[in-house]
Amino acid sequence: MIEVQASQGPEDIALLRPQPNGRVEHAAAAPSLTALRRAAERALEQHGLPGRKDEAWRFTSVRGALEIAPSAPAELWSLERAGDDVRAHFAAEAFVLPVVDGVALVTAVDNLPAGVQLMALDDAHRSSVAPDPVSLAPERHFRALNTARFERGALLRIEGQLERPVHVIYVSTGVSVAHAKLHIEVVAGARATVIEHFVSPRKRGAVGQGGSADGAANVDVDAGPSGQGDAPPPTLLNAVTDVRVGPNAELEHVRVHRSTQLLVGDVATELGKDARYHSRVVTLGGPLMRLSLHLAFTGKGGSATLEGAYHVAGRDHVDHHTRVEHRASHCTSQQDYRGVIDGHGTSVFDGIAWVHQNALVSEAHQQNRNLLLSDTAVAHTKPHLEIDTDSVVASHGATVGSIDEDQVFYLRSRGMRESQARALLTFAFVRELLQRIGDEGTRKRVEEAMAERLPDGMGLLELFGETA
Amino acid sequence: MLKITDLHAEVGGTPILKGLSLEIPSGEVHAIMGPNGAGKSTLSYVLSGREGYEVTSGSVTLDGVDLLALPVEERAAAGVFLAFQYPVSIPGVSNLYFMRAALNGVRKQRGEEELDAPSFMRLAREKAKLVELSPELLKRSVNDGFSGGEKKRNEIFQMALLEPKLAILDETDSGLDIDALRVVSAGVNGLRDPKRSMLVITHYQRLLDYIVPDRVHVLVDGKIAESGGAELAKQLERDGYAEHRSPAA
Ligand SMILES: Nc1ncnc2c1ncn2[C@@H]1O[C@H](COP(=O)(O)OP(=O)(O)OP(=O)(O)O)[C@@H](O)[C@H]1O
Numbered sequence: 001m002i003e004v005q006a007s008q009g010p011e012d013i014a015l016l017r018p019q020p021n022g023r024v025e026h027a028a029a030a031p032s033l034t035a036l037r038r039a040a041e042r043a044l045e046q047h048g049l050p051g052r053k054d055e056a057w058r059f060t061s062v063r064g065a066l067e068i069a070p071s072a073p074a075e076l077w078s079l080e081r082a083g084d085d086v087r088a089h090f091a092a093e094a095f096v097l098p099v100v101d102g103v104a105l106v107t108a109v110d111n112l113p114a115g116v117q118l119m120a121l122d123d124a125h126r127s128s129v130a131p132d133p134v135s136l137a138p139e140r141h142f143r144a145l146n147t148a149r150f151e152r153g154a155l156l157r158i159e160g161q162l163e164r165p166v167h168v169i170y171v172s173t174g175v176s177v178a179h180a181k182l183h184i185e186v187v188a189g190a191r192a193t194v195i196e197h198f199v200s201p202r203k204r205g206a207v208g209q210g211g212s213a214d215g216a217a218n219v220d221v222d223a224g225p226s227g228q229g230d231a232p233p234p235t236l237l238n239a240v241t242d243v244r245v246g247p248n249a250e251l252e253h254v255r256v257h258r259s260t261q262l263l264v265g266d267v268a269t270e271l272g273k274d275a276r277y278h279s280r281v282v283t284l285g286g287p288l289m290r291l292s293l294h295l296a297f298t299g300k301g302g303s304a305t306l307e308g309a310y311h312v313a314g315r316d317h318v319d320h321h322t323r324v325e326h327r328a329s330h331c332t333s334q335q336d337y338r339g340v341i342d343g344h345g346t347s348v349f350d351g352i353a354w355v356h357q358n359a360l361v362s363e364a365h366q367q368n369r370n371l372l373l374s375d376t377a378v379a380h381t382k383p384h385l386e387i388d389t390d391s392v393v394a395s396h397g398a399t400v401g402s403i404d405e406d407q408v409f410y411l412r413s414r415g416m417r418e419s420q421a422r423a424l425l426t427f428a429f430v431r432e433l434l435q436r437i438g439d440e441g442t443r444k445r446v447e448e449a450m451a452e453r454l455p456d457g458m459g460l461l462e463l464f465g466e467t468a
Numbered sequence: 469m470l471k472i473t474d475l476h477a478e479v480g481g482t483p484i485l486k487g488l489s490l491e492i493p494s495g496e497v498h499a500i501m502g503p504n505g506a507g508k509s510t511l512s513y514v515l516s517g518r519e520g521y522e523v524t525s526g527s528v529t530l531d532g533v534d535l536l537a538l539p540v541e542e543r544a545a546a547g548v549f550l551a552f553q554y555p556v557s558i559p560g561v562s563n564l565y566f567m568r569a570a571l572n573g574v575r576k577q578r579g580e581e582e583l584d585a586p587s588f589m590r591l592a593r594e595k596a597k598l599v600e601l602s603p604e605l606l607k608r609s610v611n612d613g614f615s616g617g618e619k620k621r622n623e624i625f626q627m628a629l630l631e632p633k634l635a636i637l638d639e640t641d642s643g644l645d646i647d648a649l650r651v652v653s654a655g656v657n658g659l660r661d662p663k664r665s666m667l668v669i670t671h672y673q674r675l676l677d678y679i680v681p682d683r684v685h686v687l688v689d690g691k692i693a694e695s696g697g698a699e700l701a702k703q704l705e706r707d708g709y710a711e712h713r714s715p716a717a
């Protein structure tokens with residue numbers, strides 16, 4: 001295998017090859033969007049894609065992703081058919097935006113209440129609601145690649161109080177590389193929940209794994225051959241989500257990663273005065289899940305909670321990078337990332353809370369806890385604080401440990417089987433974060449899915465008084 | 469009845485129990501007293517099967533069942549219950565759900581039917597009253613943020629639910645205020661039963677005013693140094709363990 005170097009020339013990297021019969025070049029794009037794409041191309045030429053020598057990618061190899069050459073896009077009708085399947089599966093939900101092969105099917109959503117706008121990014125760029133690019137995350141590496149190559153992104157703009165969540169479902173027809181782009185804008189005083197679901201391609205029923213409340217049949221988003229035994233070639237989803245939460249607005253932003261795809265995600269969030277933001281990320285394995293979360297307080301009085309619960313097994317690799325910037329005073333940030341690592345799994349957490357000089361009376365907390373279930377499981381963790389002012393309450397901490405044997409003994413001494421005791425303790429460790437998900441259906445599904453992944457996890461939910 | 473014969477046990481290669489023999493007939497309450505480090509908690513762990521406590525010789529039977537051959541949870545099913553000297557807290561696991569799982573685990577192993585949620589709730593409320601454990605504590609995570617006294621009440625509550633054949637109470641009185649001591653003792657007395665043996669480990673004679681033992685044993689350096697009636701505890705309270713310590717110690 002070739003060793004990929006940082007800043008390797010574009011011609012060497014399969015991922016950078018143009019997509020055969022790609023649609024992006026043909027689109028008569030809005031001029032402002034075209035300008036962004038050009039700038040991104042230049043950034044790509046200059047910086048290429050990350051390698052091990054980039055500090056932020058030291059523990060996460062993207063070599064597998066770089067070796068994937070883009071395949072020809074699927075026909076539009078086949079994307080729409082997959083979108084219909086997604087909608088049928090999530091029929092019980094009010095608002096569902098299917099994103100198939102990175103293409104946001106904005107026209108598939110027809111019942112939006114007043115105050116919610118959903119449009120193709122290209123259209124947004126032509127109109128008066130063109131999103132200001134959230135500029136805090138550098139337009140580089142996978143983010144630059146995303147901007148240069150995404151086909152049809154979406155702008156979701158919310159005014160008023162949205163009582164039911166908007167579900168964004170990322171699926172794939174099996175195309176080797178997809179780039180998705182989503183802008184979420186919650187305007188002043190508005191409130192919403194947006195839930196991004198990343199599900200597996202190429203597997204019957206993948207979309208609906210974990211069951212659905214309405215008992216709808218599982219959908220088939222499979223476009224290519226799939227059979228037991230022949231592992232499908234790896235595919236990459238490169239998803240960028242930019243978020244702006246306006247003054248006194250609130251957003252609960254949930255992400256559920258439950259995919260066999262390689263996932264590279266980048267979320268950049270700007271919070272206005274007194275804005276509230278809750279990021280809740282649940283990751284249930286995956287060959288590669290890399291999420292970069294970049295958040296900035298730009299007005300006084302904002303608060304943000306960033307939470308991640310993950311289960312990593314087999315040869316899964318899960319990597320959270322966070323960067324929280326206190327650029328204004330009287331803001332509070334809380335980061336709490338917790339994971340269970342089994343088998344040969346690896347987790348990476350690299351988080352920074354940076355309190356700028358002018359950010360008086362700030363509060364920044366950061367915590368990463370890892371529970372290792374096997375001798376071959378690995379956790380790299382590096383929470384850190386950078387504080388350029390005095391009036392700050394801050395804390396950071398990290399733990400990497402195994403199950404507390406005193407607790408196991410206590411449970412067993414009351415008659416609980418050892419394997420059940422271990423499963424219970426493991427689940428309790430991450431469940432607290434899952435429980436904070438506001439949407440009941442999603443919360444139940446991820447709790448169930450998490451429990452099922454644990455050794456001897458069946459029937460666990462019942463122990464917690466929840467009927468599976 | 470519990471029968472311990474010439475028990476030797478080590479922790480981390482260090483012999484702690486050195487030829488301990490003890491019989492507690494069904495229906496009796498025996499107290500064990502003894503200086504710090506004598507091996508009282510070690511005995512309770514050996515009886516309940518904790519890992520790291522290695523029995524090198526001797527035997528332990530409960531109603532004829534060889535306890536030493538069983539893993540921890542099967543001993544619980546066979547009727548062993550340990551009220552911990554330091555109860556462990558388990559954040560994120562509700563006391564009630566845990567105890568329902570535990571009780572049903574034990575019932576299943578005994579070949580009894582599992583209790584459904586409503587019947588369990590009724591039972592739990594009834595047993596909680598016994599030790600005046602507030603219903604609010606039932607819902608909280610196991611021992612998480614409980615005060616010292618609340619933890620001890622919770623131990624007796626669990627014991628009442630599991631209805632063991634052998635109850636081992638390791639310093640259940642420590643950390644209890646005077647009223648709580650009375651309540652917990654009353655709870656324990658309420659659980660006295662012709663089919664149940666109890667082993668009460670304590671440092672203080674005061675507890676034995678409430679829970680009057682049939683026998684009192686003095687455990688020193690891994691062995692029973694002396695046994696007697698309830699009056700032995702009063703004598704120890706007065707004189708200490710001086711005459712029991714080996715000259716070398
Ligand atoms: N894990 C261990 N490794 C080594 N020695 C141990 C271990 N656990 C206990 N011991 C030792 O075994 C001896 C008996 O301890 P144990 O806790 O049984 O005493 P105890 O009689 O319950 O004392 P106390 O009255 O203070 O509760 C002590 O000397 C203690 O240090």
Ligand SMILES: [Mg+2]
Binds near residue numbers: 553
């Ligand atoms: Mg002790």
